[in-house]
Amino acid sequence: MDQSALMSRADDLSKFGLGYTAPNPIVGCIIVDSNNNVIAEAFHNGGPHAESKAINSIEVVPSDATLFTTLEPCDHYGKTEPCSDLIIKSGIKNVIYSITDPNPIAQGGSKKLRDAGLNVTSGVLTEKVKFTNRYWLQKIKTGRPYFTWKIAMTLDGKIAALDGSSKWITSVESRGDVSKLRSQADAVLIGTGTALADNPSLNSHNIDSRQPLRIVMGKSEVPASHKLNDESAPTHFLKSHETTDLIELLSGLEVNQVLVESGPKLGTALLKHGLIDEIVAYIAPSILGSGSSFVGDLNISSLSERMDYQIHSFTQLGNDLCVTLIGRN
Numbered sequence: 001m002d003q004s005a006l007m008s009r010a011d012d013l014s015k016f017g018l019g020y021t022a023p024n025p026i027v028g029c030i031i032v033d034s035n036n037n038v039i040a041e042a043f044h045n046g047g048p049h050a051e052s053k054a055i056n057s058i059e060v061v062p063s064d065a066t067l068f069t070t071l072e073p074c075d076h077y078g079k080t081e082p083c084s085d086l087i088i089k090s091g092i093k094n095v096i097y098s099i100t101d102p103n104p105i106a107q108g109g110s111k112k113l114r115d116a117g118l119n120v121t122s123g124v125l126t127e128k129v130k131f132t133n134r135y136w137l138q139k140i141k142t143g144r145p146y147f148t149w150k151i152a153m154t155l156d157g158k159i160a161a162l163d164g165s166s167k168w169i170t171s172v173e174s175r176g177d178v179s180k181l182r183s184q185a186d187a188v189l190i191g192t193g194t195a196l197a198d199n200p201s202l203n204s205h206n207i208d209s210r211q212p213l214r215i216v217m218g219k220s221e222v223p224a225s226h227k228l229n230d231e232s233a234p235t236h237f238l239k240s241h242e243t244t245d246l247i248e249l250l251s252g253l254e255v256n257q258v259l260v261e262s263g264p265k266l267g268t269a270l271l272k273h274g275l276i277d278e279i280v281a282y283i284a285p286s287i288l289g290s291g292s293s294f295v296g297d298l299n300i301s302s303l304s305e306r307m308d309y310q311i312h313s314f315t316q317l318g319n320d321l322c323v324t325l326i327g328r329n
């Protein structure tokens, strides 16, 4: 296996940490021997750093081993001793990492390793790893979390029929995928309109999965009998319609990614404020013609003012098409 393939394996591993690590990144690490056989693998899940888990999982680290990590090893005393020191102590001579750590308090590990005489290579598979860590990178660089808007709609962009019926537009496979998205998100956001109309739990229904924080935005009261008032997940009721209040609330929470599951009102407000970084659209091959559209008026009158997203990936789920779109910024 070449360097990219081994880094790709570390990148895949890191994704097991999604939902568990905020405010920290997701990180995958593998150690290979001189024949490129994997002798250790680990991912960060909110506890010790991935590098330390990988090193500590093997009794004797061969000195000709190579450590692959998706993020530059840290050089600071946080929850544990610096990974840079740990790697030097382990006797490993070769370190390959993908992305440079932009976190000012933790960065500097690569210099420490080079100064200690280790062979350090960076920049392997960076586009892929940057994408995998897009939530944390966004939070650390801009101070606000990454917003992913999930929409289940018909081919003509409707999320409910005229009589309000909306269960179910998309297939059971798509709904299972939404459950996975929830288990990987740090927080799920809806407006009180959707809360009152649908009485959703916003839980991930995957067995053993963690539950994201729930944020309900709007001035209406959500009755105590509603599922959002149950004990299944911590819930914040933000009695405001202002996105600035939302950003302020989020800045005090350990949230890297927000999964937006709102209706058109809140979704449109976030879109207008340039806050929708990604759209995951589950599109059923059905046409309603009338009913509620997923998005409201954006004050756009000419094609030249349209909001463009880029297709990142698409897949068929049951009878639906699932498209992931990324903002251009």
Ligand code: AOF
Binding pocket: 021, 024, 025, 027, 043, 044, 048, 049, 050, 051, 071, 072, 073, 074, 077, 078, 079, 080, 083, 101, 103, 106, 107
């Ligand atoms: C992680 N997991 O596997 C790596 C990290 O809060 P601390 O002390 O755990 O330090 C967090 C910083 O350490 C984090 O923002 C990142 O810059 C660096 N590396 N963090 O949580 C890991 N390798």
Ligand code: ZN
Binding pocket: 049, 051, 073, 074, 075, 082, 083, 084
């Ligand atoms: Zn570390």
